[in-house]
Amino acid sequence: MVHAHHATVTLENYHQYRHVDKPGWKLGWTWANNEVIWSMSGAIVTDRGDCSSYSGSQMPHSCKKDPIIIDIAPDVTQNRSDGCCRGGRLSARAVDYFNSFSSFEFEVRNVGGKENSLGQAPNNVTFMAPGPGYTCSPFMLTHPSVSLDLGGQRQVPVAKTWKSTCTYSSFLANKSPVCCVSLSTFYNPIITPCRNCTCGGCREADKNTLSCIRPGDPLGGSNDEKNIIECTDHMCPIQVHWHIKNNYMNQWRVKLTISNYNFNRNYSNWNVLIQHPDDGVALFWGIDYYNSELMHSDKDRIGSVTTEVLMEKDPSSFTLQNGWAFPRRIYFNGENCDMPLPDTFPMLPN
Known part of the structure:
Protein backbone atom coordinates (compact mmCIF):
# COMPACT_ATOMS: atom_id res chain seq x y z
CA MET A 1 0.00 0.00 0.00
CA LEU A 172 23.53 38.48 7.21
CA ALA A 173 22.50 39.63 3.75
CA ASN A 174 24.99 42.47 3.30
CA LYS A 175 28.44 43.11 4.73
CA SER A 176 27.98 46.85 4.23
CA PRO A 177 25.10 49.24 3.45
CA VAL A 178 23.53 49.00 0.00
CA CYS A 179 22.37 52.60 -0.29
CA CYS A 180 23.29 56.09 0.88
CA VAL A 181 21.63 59.51 1.14
CA SER A 182 22.76 62.92 -0.10
CA LEU A 183 21.10 66.27 0.65
CA SER A 184 20.79 69.70 -0.93
CA THR A 185 18.61 72.80 -0.67
CA PHE A 186 17.60 75.88 -2.61
CA TYR A 187 19.10 78.17 0.03
CA ASN A 188 22.61 76.71 0.19
CA PRO A 189 24.87 75.97 -2.81
CA ILE A 190 26.79 73.31 -0.88
CA ILE A 191 25.62 69.74 -1.45
CA THR A 192 25.98 67.25 1.37
CA PRO A 193 27.21 64.10 -0.42
CA CYS A 194 27.05 60.49 0.64
CA ARG A 195 29.81 59.67 3.07
CA ASN A 196 33.03 58.36 1.55
CA CYS A 197 33.50 54.58 1.41
CA THR A 198 29.97 54.00 2.77
CA CYS A 199 29.26 50.79 0.88
CA GLY A 200 32.68 49.32 0.33
CA GLY A 201 36.42 49.71 0.53
CA CYS A 202 37.95 52.98 -0.62
CA ARG A 203 39.62 52.94 -3.99
CA GLU A 204 42.53 54.87 -5.43
CA ALA A 205 41.43 57.89 -7.42
CA ASP A 206 40.78 57.40 -11.16
CA LYS A 207 41.39 53.65 -11.08
CA ASN A 208 39.07 50.78 -11.94
CA THR A 209 38.73 47.90 -9.50
CA LEU A 210 37.25 44.41 -9.64
CA SER A 211 33.90 45.77 -8.43
CA CYS A 212 33.69 49.19 -10.13
CA ILE A 213 34.37 50.89 -13.47
CA ARG A 214 35.10 54.58 -13.97
CA PRO A 215 32.48 56.65 -15.82
CA GLY A 216 33.05 56.56 -19.57
CA ASP A 217 35.30 53.47 -19.52
CA PRO A 218 34.21 50.42 -21.58
CA LEU A 219 32.20 47.89 -19.62
CA GLY A 220 33.80 44.82 -21.15
CA GLY A 221 32.07 41.45 -20.95
CA SER A 222 28.86 41.27 -18.94
CA ASN A 223 28.66 39.08 -15.87
CA ASP A 224 25.24 38.89 -14.27
CA GLU A 225 26.64 37.17 -11.20
CA LYS A 226 28.79 40.16 -10.23
CA ASN A 227 27.38 43.51 -9.20
CA ILE A 228 29.67 45.81 -11.13
CA ILE A 229 28.96 49.44 -10.24
CA GLU A 230 30.24 52.83 -11.33
CA CYS A 231 33.25 53.98 -9.31
CA THR A 232 32.19 56.69 -6.85
CA ASP A 233 33.48 58.08 -3.58
CA HIS A 234 30.69 56.32 -1.67
CA MET A 235 30.81 53.04 -3.67
CA CYS A 236 27.08 52.41 -3.14
CA PRO A 237 24.90 50.76 -5.79
CA ILE A 238 21.94 53.00 -4.84
CA GLN A 239 21.94 56.70 -3.94
CA VAL A 240 18.85 58.59 -2.74
CA HIS A 241 19.05 62.38 -3.10
CA TRP A 242 16.70 64.66 -1.13
CA HIS A 243 16.57 68.23 -2.47
CA ILE A 244 14.48 70.95 -0.80
CA LYS A 245 13.40 72.86 -3.90
CA ASN A 246 10.97 75.48 -2.59
CA ASN A 247 9.63 76.71 0.73
CA TYR A 248 6.09 78.09 0.65
CA MET A 249 3.92 79.43 3.42
CA ASN A 250 1.83 76.27 3.76
CA GLN A 251 3.81 73.71 1.76
CA TRP A 252 7.31 72.74 0.84
CA ARG A 253 8.44 71.12 -2.38
CA VAL A 254 11.01 68.34 -2.49
CA LYS A 255 12.67 66.70 -5.45
CA LEU A 256 13.47 63.05 -4.77
CA THR A 257 15.96 61.24 -7.02
CA ILE A 258 16.95 57.57 -6.77
CA SER A 259 20.07 56.64 -8.77
CA ASN A 260 21.14 53.11 -9.67
CA TYR A 261 24.91 52.81 -10.16
CA ASN A 262 24.75 49.10 -11.05
CA PHE A 263 25.79 48.28 -14.60
CA ASN A 264 23.93 44.96 -14.79
CA ARG A 265 21.07 45.07 -12.31
CA ASN A 266 17.62 46.63 -12.53
CA TYR A 267 15.32 47.04 -9.51
CA SER A 268 11.73 46.00 -10.21
CA ASN A 269 8.87 47.34 -8.11
CA TRP A 270 11.23 49.49 -6.04
CA ASN A 271 10.02 51.51 -3.07
CA VAL A 272 11.46 54.25 -0.87
CA LEU A 273 10.30 54.90 2.68
CA ILE A 274 10.95 58.34 4.19
CA GLN A 275 10.87 58.71 7.97
CA HIS A 276 10.35 62.33 8.98
CA PRO A 277 11.70 63.92 12.18
CA ASP A 278 8.25 63.70 13.82
CA ASP A 279 8.26 59.92 13.07
CA GLY A 280 5.70 60.30 10.33
CA VAL A 281 6.46 58.23 7.22
CA ALA A 282 5.90 58.58 3.49
CA LEU A 283 6.08 55.63 1.10
CA PHE A 284 6.94 56.09 -2.58
CA TRP A 285 6.96 53.53 -5.39
CA GLY A 286 6.97 53.53 -9.18
CA ILE A 287 4.01 53.63 -11.55
CA ASP A 288 3.40 50.48 -13.60
CA TYR A 289 4.59 50.70 -17.21
CA TYR A 290 6.20 54.08 -16.48
CA ASN A 291 8.92 53.99 -13.83
CA SER A 292 8.30 50.91 -11.67
CA GLU A 293 11.61 49.54 -12.99
CA LEU A 294 14.73 51.37 -11.78
CA MET A 295 17.00 50.76 -14.75
CA HIS A 296 20.73 50.03 -14.57
CA SER A 297 23.43 52.46 -15.58
CA ASP A 298 25.57 52.29 -18.70
CA LYS A 299 28.71 54.11 -19.82
CA ASP A 300 26.67 57.10 -21.04
CA ARG A 301 24.15 57.63 -18.25
CA ILE A 302 23.16 56.78 -14.68
CA GLY A 303 19.89 54.88 -14.27
CA SER A 304 17.52 56.94 -12.16
CA VAL A 305 13.94 57.85 -11.33
CA THR A 306 12.85 61.22 -9.98
CA THR A 307 9.72 62.83 -8.63
CA GLU A 308 8.66 66.08 -7.05
CA VAL A 309 6.53 66.05 -3.92
CA LEU A 310 4.47 68.90 -2.50
CA MET A 311 4.06 68.40 1.24
CA GLU A 312 1.81 70.31 3.60
CA LYS A 313 3.42 71.68 6.73
CA ASP A 314 2.21 72.82 10.11
CA PRO A 315 3.30 76.47 10.53
CA SER A 316 3.17 76.17 14.30
CA SER A 317 5.85 73.48 14.35
CA PHE A 318 7.58 73.59 10.98
CA THR A 319 10.95 75.25 10.68
CA LEU A 320 13.93 74.88 8.35
CA GLN A 321 16.26 75.24 11.31
CA ASN A 322 18.03 72.22 12.77
CA GLY A 323 17.34 70.12 9.70
CA TRP A 324 13.60 69.81 10.26
CA ALA A 325 12.96 69.62 6.51
CA PHE A 326 15.34 66.68 6.14
CA PRO A 327 14.34 63.07 6.77
CA ARG A 328 15.50 61.18 9.83
CA ARG A 329 15.84 57.90 7.97
CA ILE A 330 15.47 56.68 4.37
CA TYR A 331 14.92 53.04 3.39
CA PHE A 332 15.29 51.61 -0.12
CA ASN A 333 13.41 48.33 -0.62
CA GLY A 334 13.39 47.92 3.15
CA GLU A 335 17.16 48.43 3.51
CA ASN A 336 18.33 51.20 5.84
CA CYS A 337 20.32 53.76 3.82
CA ASP A 338 23.38 55.43 5.31
CA MET A 339 22.56 59.04 6.31
CA PRO A 340 25.03 61.97 6.43
CA LEU A 341 25.97 63.17 9.89
CA PRO A 342 23.61 65.92 11.18
CA ASP A 343 26.39 68.48 11.48
CA THR A 344 27.00 68.17 7.72
CA PHE A 345 23.42 69.02 6.71
CA PRO A 346 23.08 72.15 4.52
CA MET A 347 23.06 75.18 6.80
CA LEU A 348 20.67 78.10 6.66
CA PRO A 349 22.31 81.38 5.57
CA ASN A 350 22.96 83.93 8.31
Whole structure:
Protein backbone atom coordinates (compact mmCIF):
# COMPACT_ATOMS: atom_id res chain seq x y z
CA MET A 1 0.00 0.00 0.00
CA VAL A 2 1.27 3.45 -0.95
CA HIS A 3 1.40 5.92 1.92
CA ALA A 4 0.84 9.36 0.41
CA HIS A 5 -0.77 12.72 0.98
CA HIS A 6 -1.36 15.97 -0.86
CA ALA A 7 0.07 19.23 0.51
CA THR A 8 -0.20 22.93 -0.21
CA VAL A 9 2.64 25.30 0.64
CA THR A 10 1.94 29.03 0.96
CA LEU A 11 4.70 31.64 1.18
CA GLU A 12 3.60 34.95 2.69
CA ASN A 13 5.73 38.08 2.80
CA TYR A 14 4.80 39.97 5.97
CA HIS A 15 7.49 42.60 5.48
CA GLN A 16 5.82 45.91 4.77
CA TYR A 17 8.51 47.39 2.50
CA ARG A 18 10.95 44.63 1.50
CA HIS A 19 9.96 42.50 -1.46
CA VAL A 20 11.47 39.43 -3.08
CA ASP A 21 12.74 40.44 -6.52
CA LYS A 22 13.79 38.38 -9.55
CA PRO A 23 15.27 35.86 -10.09
CA GLY A 24 12.94 34.98 -7.22
CA TRP A 25 12.72 32.91 -4.05
CA LYS A 26 14.14 29.46 -3.42
CA LEU A 27 12.60 27.25 -0.74
CA GLY A 28 14.32 24.16 0.61
CA TRP A 29 14.05 21.53 3.32
CA THR A 30 15.33 18.05 4.22
CA TRP A 31 12.87 15.15 4.38
CA ALA A 32 12.64 13.36 7.71
CA ASN A 33 12.44 9.91 6.09
CA ASN A 34 12.48 8.60 2.52
CA GLU A 35 9.73 10.80 1.11
CA VAL A 36 9.60 11.68 -2.58
CA ILE A 37 7.65 14.35 -4.40
CA TRP A 38 5.51 12.38 -6.83
CA SER A 39 3.90 15.33 -8.58
CA MET A 40 3.87 19.12 -8.23
CA SER A 41 1.88 22.04 -9.63
CA GLY A 42 2.56 25.76 -9.33
CA ALA A 43 6.32 25.29 -8.81
CA ILE A 44 9.18 22.94 -9.71
CA VAL A 45 12.06 21.23 -7.93
CA THR A 46 15.38 22.24 -9.46
CA ASP A 47 16.91 18.73 -9.27
CA ARG A 48 15.08 15.45 -9.86
CA GLY A 49 17.66 13.44 -7.97
CA ASP A 50 18.24 9.69 -8.14
CA CYS A 51 14.94 7.97 -9.00
CA SER A 52 16.55 4.76 -10.30
CA SER A 53 14.57 2.63 -7.84
CA TYR A 54 11.35 3.56 -9.66
CA SER A 55 10.09 2.34 -13.01
CA GLY A 56 6.99 2.65 -15.10
CA SER A 57 5.30 5.27 -17.24
CA GLN A 58 4.98 7.77 -14.37
CA MET A 59 8.07 8.73 -12.44
CA PRO A 60 8.45 10.93 -9.34
CA HIS A 61 8.88 14.64 -9.85
CA SER A 62 11.85 14.60 -7.45
CA CYS A 63 13.59 12.02 -5.28
CA LYS A 64 15.99 14.49 -3.67
CA LYS A 65 16.45 14.19 0.08
CA ASP A 66 16.90 17.98 0.22
CA PRO A 67 14.82 19.46 -2.62
CA ILE A 68 15.12 23.10 -3.69
CA ILE A 69 11.85 24.52 -5.01
CA ILE A 70 11.42 27.57 -7.25
CA ASP A 71 8.39 29.36 -8.65
CA ILE A 72 7.29 29.25 -12.30
CA ALA A 73 6.63 32.17 -14.62
CA PRO A 74 3.24 33.94 -14.72
CA ASP A 75 2.77 33.17 -18.43
CA VAL A 76 2.99 29.39 -17.94
CA THR A 77 -0.41 27.94 -18.83
CA GLN A 78 0.07 24.31 -17.72
CA ASN A 79 0.76 22.74 -14.36
CA ARG A 80 -0.65 25.71 -12.45
CA SER A 81 -2.32 25.83 -9.04
CA ASP A 82 -4.35 28.47 -7.20
CA GLY A 83 -2.23 31.42 -6.04
CA CYS A 84 0.86 30.32 -7.93
CA CYS A 85 3.17 31.45 -10.63
CA ARG A 86 4.54 34.90 -9.85
CA GLY A 87 7.98 34.25 -11.26
CA GLY A 88 9.46 33.97 -7.77
CA ARG A 89 8.49 37.49 -6.79
CA LEU A 90 6.74 38.40 -3.55
CA SER A 91 5.59 42.01 -3.29
CA ALA A 92 6.03 44.15 -0.20
CA ARG A 93 2.85 43.86 1.84
CA ALA A 94 2.23 47.61 2.15
CA VAL A 95 2.71 48.17 -1.60
CA ASP A 96 0.85 45.24 -3.21
CA TYR A 97 -0.91 42.94 -0.76
CA PHE A 98 -2.43 40.63 -3.40
CA ASN A 99 0.99 39.69 -4.79
CA SER A 100 2.70 39.37 -1.39
CA PHE A 101 1.99 35.61 -1.22
CA SER A 102 2.36 32.59 -3.48
CA SER A 103 1.27 28.94 -3.25
CA PHE A 104 2.04 25.59 -4.84
CA GLU A 105 0.77 22.02 -4.41
CA PHE A 106 2.38 18.60 -4.49
CA GLU A 107 1.84 14.92 -3.69
CA VAL A 108 4.20 13.21 -1.23
CA ARG A 109 4.78 9.46 -1.28
CA ASN A 110 6.87 7.06 0.82
CA VAL A 111 5.54 8.73 3.94
CA GLY A 112 6.83 6.86 6.97
CA GLY A 113 4.61 5.67 9.79
CA LYS A 114 1.41 3.71 10.04
CA GLU A 115 -1.44 3.65 7.55
CA ASN A 116 -3.12 7.07 7.15
CA SER A 117 -0.06 8.67 8.76
CA LEU A 118 0.92 12.11 7.50
CA GLY A 119 4.54 11.51 8.40
CA GLN A 120 6.94 13.94 10.04
CA ALA A 121 7.59 17.56 9.27
CA PRO A 122 10.63 18.24 7.08
CA ASN A 123 13.79 19.61 8.72
CA ASN A 124 16.32 22.34 7.93
CA VAL A 125 14.03 24.85 6.26
CA THR A 126 15.89 27.36 4.06
CA PHE A 127 14.63 30.42 2.20
CA MET A 128 16.68 32.42 -0.29
CA ALA A 129 15.24 35.64 -1.66
CA PRO A 130 17.17 35.34 -3.95
CA GLY A 131 20.32 35.61 -1.84
CA PRO A 132 21.09 35.03 1.86
CA GLY A 133 19.74 36.94 4.84
CA TYR A 134 16.83 34.76 5.98
CA THR A 135 16.94 32.35 8.92
CA CYS A 136 14.00 29.95 9.19
CA SER A 137 12.58 28.30 12.30
CA PRO A 138 11.75 24.56 12.35
CA PHE A 139 8.30 23.57 11.14
CA MET A 140 5.91 23.79 14.08
CA LEU A 141 2.57 22.01 14.29
CA THR A 142 -0.26 24.55 14.50
CA HIS A 143 -4.03 24.42 14.54
CA PRO A 144 -5.15 22.87 11.22
CA SER A 145 -6.09 25.53 8.72
CA VAL A 146 -8.51 25.31 5.82
CA SER A 147 -7.89 25.27 2.10
CA LEU A 148 -10.06 26.99 -0.48
CA ASP A 149 -11.76 25.11 -3.30
CA LEU A 150 -13.85 26.10 -6.32
CA GLY A 151 -12.04 29.36 -6.83
CA GLY A 152 -12.17 30.28 -3.16
CA GLN A 153 -15.93 29.74 -2.81
CA ARG A 154 -15.68 26.71 -0.50
CA GLN A 155 -13.56 25.99 2.57
CA VAL A 156 -12.12 22.49 2.93
CA PRO A 157 -10.61 21.43 6.28
CA VAL A 158 -7.09 20.02 6.19
CA ALA A 159 -5.62 17.24 8.30
CA LYS A 160 -2.49 18.97 9.57
CA THR A 161 -0.72 22.33 9.28
CA TRP A 162 2.95 23.08 9.85
CA LYS A 163 4.38 26.59 9.87
CA SER A 164 7.88 28.00 9.70
CA THR A 165 8.81 31.66 10.22
CA CYS A 166 11.78 33.08 8.33
CA THR A 167 13.29 36.30 9.71
CA TYR A 168 15.47 38.67 7.70
CA SER A 169 18.73 40.24 8.85
CA SER A 170 20.48 42.96 6.85
CA PHE A 171 23.72 42.02 8.60
CA LEU A 172 23.53 38.48 7.21
CA ALA A 173 22.50 39.63 3.75
CA ASN A 174 24.99 42.47 3.30
CA LYS A 175 28.44 43.11 4.73
CA SER A 176 27.98 46.85 4.23
CA PRO A 177 25.10 49.24 3.45
CA VAL A 178 23.53 49.00 0.00
CA CYS A 179 22.37 52.60 -0.29
CA CYS A 180 23.29 56.09 0.88
CA VAL A 181 21.63 59.51 1.14
CA SER A 182 22.76 62.92 -0.10
CA LEU A 183 21.10 66.27 0.65
CA SER A 184 20.79 69.70 -0.93
CA THR A 185 18.61 72.80 -0.67
CA PHE A 186 17.60 75.88 -2.61
CA TYR A 187 19.10 78.17 0.03
CA ASN A 188 22.61 76.71 0.19
CA PRO A 189 24.87 75.97 -2.81
CA ILE A 190 26.79 73.31 -0.88
CA ILE A 191 25.62 69.74 -1.45
CA THR A 192 25.98 67.25 1.37
CA PRO A 193 27.21 64.10 -0.42
CA CYS A 194 27.05 60.49 0.64
CA ARG A 195 29.81 59.67 3.07
CA ASN A 196 33.03 58.36 1.55
CA CYS A 197 33.50 54.58 1.41
CA THR A 198 29.97 54.00 2.77
CA CYS A 199 29.26 50.79 0.88
CA GLY A 200 32.68 49.32 0.33
CA GLY A 201 36.42 49.71 0.53
CA CYS A 202 37.95 52.98 -0.62
CA ARG A 203 39.62 52.94 -3.99
CA GLU A 204 42.53 54.87 -5.43
CA ALA A 205 41.43 57.89 -7.42
CA ASP A 206 40.78 57.40 -11.16
CA LYS A 207 41.39 53.65 -11.08
CA ASN A 208 39.07 50.78 -11.94
CA THR A 209 38.73 47.90 -9.50
CA LEU A 210 37.25 44.41 -9.64
CA SER A 211 33.90 45.77 -8.43
CA CYS A 212 33.69 49.19 -10.13
CA ILE A 213 34.37 50.89 -13.47
CA ARG A 214 35.10 54.58 -13.97
CA PRO A 215 32.48 56.65 -15.82
CA GLY A 216 33.05 56.56 -19.57
CA ASP A 217 35.30 53.47 -19.52
CA PRO A 218 34.21 50.42 -21.58
CA LEU A 219 32.20 47.89 -19.62
CA GLY A 220 33.80 44.82 -21.15
CA GLY A 221 32.07 41.45 -20.95
CA SER A 222 28.86 41.27 -18.94
CA ASN A 223 28.66 39.08 -15.87
CA ASP A 224 25.24 38.89 -14.27
CA GLU A 225 26.64 37.17 -11.20
CA LYS A 226 28.79 40.16 -10.23
CA ASN A 227 27.38 43.51 -9.20
CA ILE A 228 29.67 45.81 -11.13
CA ILE A 229 28.96 49.44 -10.24
CA GLU A 230 30.24 52.83 -11.33
CA CYS A 231 33.25 53.98 -9.31
CA THR A 232 32.19 56.69 -6.85
CA ASP A 233 33.48 58.08 -3.58
CA HIS A 234 30.69 56.32 -1.67
CA MET A 235 30.81 53.04 -3.67
CA CYS A 236 27.08 52.41 -3.14
CA PRO A 237 24.90 50.76 -5.79
CA ILE A 238 21.94 53.00 -4.84
CA GLN A 239 21.94 56.70 -3.94
CA VAL A 240 18.85 58.59 -2.74
CA HIS A 241 19.05 62.38 -3.10
CA TRP A 242 16.70 64.66 -1.13
CA HIS A 243 16.57 68.23 -2.47
CA ILE A 244 14.48 70.95 -0.80
CA LYS A 245 13.40 72.86 -3.90
CA ASN A 246 10.97 75.48 -2.59
CA ASN A 247 9.63 76.71 0.73
CA TYR A 248 6.09 78.09 0.65
CA MET A 249 3.92 79.43 3.42
CA ASN A 250 1.83 76.27 3.76
CA GLN A 251 3.81 73.71 1.76
CA TRP A 252 7.31 72.74 0.84
CA ARG A 253 8.44 71.12 -2.38
CA VAL A 254 11.01 68.34 -2.49
CA LYS A 255 12.67 66.70 -5.45
CA LEU A 256 13.47 63.05 -4.77
CA THR A 257 15.96 61.24 -7.02
CA ILE A 258 16.95 57.57 -6.77
CA SER A 259 20.07 56.64 -8.77
CA ASN A 260 21.14 53.11 -9.67
CA TYR A 261 24.91 52.81 -10.16
CA ASN A 262 24.75 49.10 -11.05
CA PHE A 263 25.79 48.28 -14.60
CA ASN A 264 23.93 44.96 -14.79
CA ARG A 265 21.07 45.07 -12.31
CA ASN A 266 17.62 46.63 -12.53
CA TYR A 267 15.32 47.04 -9.51
CA SER A 268 11.73 46.00 -10.21
CA ASN A 269 8.87 47.34 -8.11
CA TRP A 270 11.23 49.49 -6.04
CA ASN A 271 10.02 51.51 -3.07
CA VAL A 272 11.46 54.25 -0.87
CA LEU A 273 10.30 54.90 2.68
CA ILE A 274 10.95 58.34 4.19
CA GLN A 275 10.87 58.71 7.97
CA HIS A 276 10.35 62.33 8.98
CA PRO A 277 11.70 63.92 12.18
CA ASP A 278 8.25 63.70 13.82
CA ASP A 279 8.26 59.92 13.07
CA GLY A 280 5.70 60.30 10.33
CA VAL A 281 6.46 58.23 7.22
CA ALA A 282 5.90 58.58 3.49
CA LEU A 283 6.08 55.63 1.10
CA PHE A 284 6.94 56.09 -2.58
CA TRP A 285 6.96 53.53 -5.39
CA GLY A 286 6.97 53.53 -9.18
CA ILE A 287 4.01 53.63 -11.55
CA ASP A 288 3.40 50.48 -13.60
CA TYR A 289 4.59 50.70 -17.21
CA TYR A 290 6.20 54.08 -16.48
CA ASN A 291 8.92 53.99 -13.83
CA SER A 292 8.30 50.91 -11.67
CA GLU A 293 11.61 49.54 -12.99
CA LEU A 294 14.73 51.37 -11.78
CA MET A 295 17.00 50.76 -14.75
CA HIS A 296 20.73 50.03 -14.57
CA SER A 297 23.43 52.46 -15.58
CA ASP A 298 25.57 52.29 -18.70
CA LYS A 299 28.71 54.11 -19.82
CA ASP A 300 26.67 57.10 -21.04
CA ARG A 301 24.15 57.63 -18.25
CA ILE A 302 23.16 56.78 -14.68
CA GLY A 303 19.89 54.88 -14.27
CA SER A 304 17.52 56.94 -12.16
CA VAL A 305 13.94 57.85 -11.33
CA THR A 306 12.85 61.22 -9.98
CA THR A 307 9.72 62.83 -8.63
CA GLU A 308 8.66 66.08 -7.05
CA VAL A 309 6.53 66.05 -3.92
CA LEU A 310 4.47 68.90 -2.50
CA MET A 311 4.06 68.40 1.24
CA GLU A 312 1.81 70.31 3.60
CA LYS A 313 3.42 71.68 6.73
CA ASP A 314 2.21 72.82 10.11
CA PRO A 315 3.30 76.47 10.53
CA SER A 316 3.17 76.17 14.30
CA SER A 317 5.85 73.48 14.35
CA PHE A 318 7.58 73.59 10.98
CA THR A 319 10.95 75.25 10.68
CA LEU A 320 13.93 74.88 8.35
CA GLN A 321 16.26 75.24 11.31
CA ASN A 322 18.03 72.22 12.77
CA GLY A 323 17.34 70.12 9.70
CA TRP A 324 13.60 69.81 10.26
CA ALA A 325 12.96 69.62 6.51
CA PHE A 326 15.34 66.68 6.14
CA PRO A 327 14.34 63.07 6.77
CA ARG A 328 15.50 61.18 9.83
CA ARG A 329 15.84 57.90 7.97
CA ILE A 330 15.47 56.68 4.37
CA TYR A 331 14.92 53.04 3.39
CA PHE A 332 15.29 51.61 -0.12
CA ASN A 333 13.41 48.33 -0.62
CA GLY A 334 13.39 47.92 3.15
CA GLU A 335 17.16 48.43 3.51
CA ASN A 336 18.33 51.20 5.84
CA CYS A 337 20.32 53.76 3.82
CA ASP A 338 23.38 55.43 5.31
CA MET A 339 22.56 59.04 6.31
CA PRO A 340 25.03 61.97 6.43
CA LEU A 341 25.97 63.17 9.89
CA PRO A 342 23.61 65.92 11.18
CA ASP A 343 26.39 68.48 11.48
CA THR A 344 27.00 68.17 7.72
CA PHE A 345 23.42 69.02 6.71
CA PRO A 346 23.08 72.15 4.52
CA MET A 347 23.06 75.18 6.80
CA LEU A 348 20.67 78.10 6.66
CA PRO A 349 22.31 81.38 5.57
CA ASN A 350 22.96 83.93 8.31
